[in-house]
Amino acid sequence: MASSSTPSALSSTANAAGSGVSTPAFSPLYQQIKGLILHSLQHGEWKPGEVIPSEMDLAARFRVSQGTVRKAIDELAAENLLMRRQGKGTFVATHAERQVQYRFLKLTPDTGDAGEEGPAQRTILECKRSRASADVARALQVRTGDPVIQARRILSFAGVPTILEDIWLPGQAFKGLTAEQMAEYQGPTYAMFELDYGVRMVRADEKIRAVLPDEDQAALLLVSQQTPLLSVERLAFTYNDVPMELRKALYRTDTHHYHNALS
Structure with missing residues (x-):
């Protein structure tokens, strides 16, 4: 299950030149939220065809704004991993559709x-x-x-x-x-x-x-x-x-x- 703590937007990677100095590698926050949602999909928290929590609930769970969650869901929908249904919510895409x-x-x-x-x-x-x-x-x-x-x-x-x-x-x-x-x-x-x-x-x-x-x-x-x-x-x-x-x-x-x- 994805963690409920706030994801860090900063990680350290070793310097490619081998100097031993760590350099920050930035990942947009919505991409980290996308990764957490993918983790939940991969581990079966939400099954194909099931509705996922609302943007408000996911924002509270991950302690980020609804706009950040919406951007992550937009990308997952564009990749046919999630499907938005007007007035019904967002569902896990399924090959039965x-x-x-x-x-x-x-x-x-x-x-x-x-x-x-x-x-x-x-x-x-x-x-x-x-x-x-x-x-x-x-x-x-x-x-x-x-x-x-x-x-x-x-x-x-x-x-x-x-x-x-x-x-x-x-x-x-x-x-x-x-x-x-x-x-x-x-x-x-x-x-x-x-x-x-x-x-x-x-x-x-x-x-x-x-x-x-x-x-x-x-x-x-x-x-x-x-x-x-x-x-x-x-x-x-x-x-x-x-x-x-x-x-x-x-x-x-x-x-x-x-x-x-x-x-």
């Missing part, structure tokens, strides 16, 4: 729109407990050999297999996850992670390149090995940049394209 439901799903049909097409049909090929390889361990910031959940699934549109995904999750955070659970949950996968495991993905880094599939991948996507596919490697993070999912996906782009709106 339609406006954030598809933040990381950007495949768009060439004709029509994603809303008309409807959600993808999911086929879970496997979901098992395994040991982290060196590459997976590095990405998820765990030790090589630590337990991870490894899943593979196909996403289809109109019965056509379009996306092949391999997913790795930290074993401790997602203990007990099964293929049946992934298959039966009808909403967004990230909403299931929130509801069942208390893990909210808040941002992701992605690497995109064009590749040719191997024999197994081509068979699963019903294409030839000479068909170019879009490879998307995603590392998704929860609060405070803690990595919680590594996902490697292959996209068919004969009827869909990968869409990213920049602002």
